Amino acid sequence: MLTEKNLIKAGYRKLLKADAPSLPERCVALYQKKVLTPEGATAYFINVYEYSRQVFQTIGLPDDVVDVNRFTVKVHLYTRDDTVEVSLHHTPEHTPKSVELFFAKMYLNLGCVPDWYNQ
Numbered sequence: 260m261l262t263e264k265n266l267i268k269a270g271y272r273k274l275l276k277a278d279a280p281s282l283p284e285r286c287v288a289l290y291q292k293k294v295l296t297p298e299g300a301t302a303y304f305i306n307v308y309e310y311s312r313q314v315f316q317t318i319g320l321p322d323d324v325v326d327v328n329r330f331t332v333k334v335h336l337y338t339r340d341d342t343v344e345v346s347l348h349h350t351p352e353h354t355p356k357s358v359e360l361f362f363a364k365m366y367l368n369l370g371c372v373p374d375w376y377n378q
Contacts, residue, residue, distance in 0.1 A: 260351050261330045261358070266290040266307060269355035287311050292355075293377075294362070300373035302366060305358065306333045334362050336371045343369070 267273060271290035276282050282289055290307040308331045332347040345365065347358060365371075 261307060261332075261349055261353055261355065263288075263290070263309070265355055269359075271305075271307065271355065283308060285310050292359075294359070294366075296373055301377045302371070302373055303334050303336055303362065304374070304377070305362060307331070307358075308333065332358055334365075335374070336362075336366060336369060337373070337375050338369060338371055342375075 263273070267290075269292070271292045274282075274289045274291065276287055279289055286308045288309040290309065292305045294302045294305060296302045310329050310331070312329060330349045332349060332353075334345050334347075336343045336345060345362070347353075347361060
């Protein structure tokens with residue numbers, strides 16, 4: 260499962276809302292990891308958004324459902340012609356490693372190129 264502890268241990272950098280005011284509404288933190296190509300270029304960033312527990316608790320969801328739905332994963336991938344934003348809906352089986360493998364496979368299978376904006 261994605262948790263703050265697991266993300267930090269896997270090398271994700273944590274940014275709080277105060278440090279990144281452009282975060283989505285009700286988002287309390289962003290965990291971000293830069294992924295490099297074998298040549299050292301920035302391939303993409305994995306962005307894991309953590310939402311406030313209160314958002315889900317106010318609609319009466321049980322704690323185990325709240326814990327699963329608190330995190331949203333997004334990545335921007337680039338091809339020679341397009342930018343693709345991919346959102347991964349979190350499940351209890353996701354770990355930082357499984358998320359990283361998912362996006363690494365997607366990067367290769369789509370024939371992506373390094374991040375145009377962060378070189």
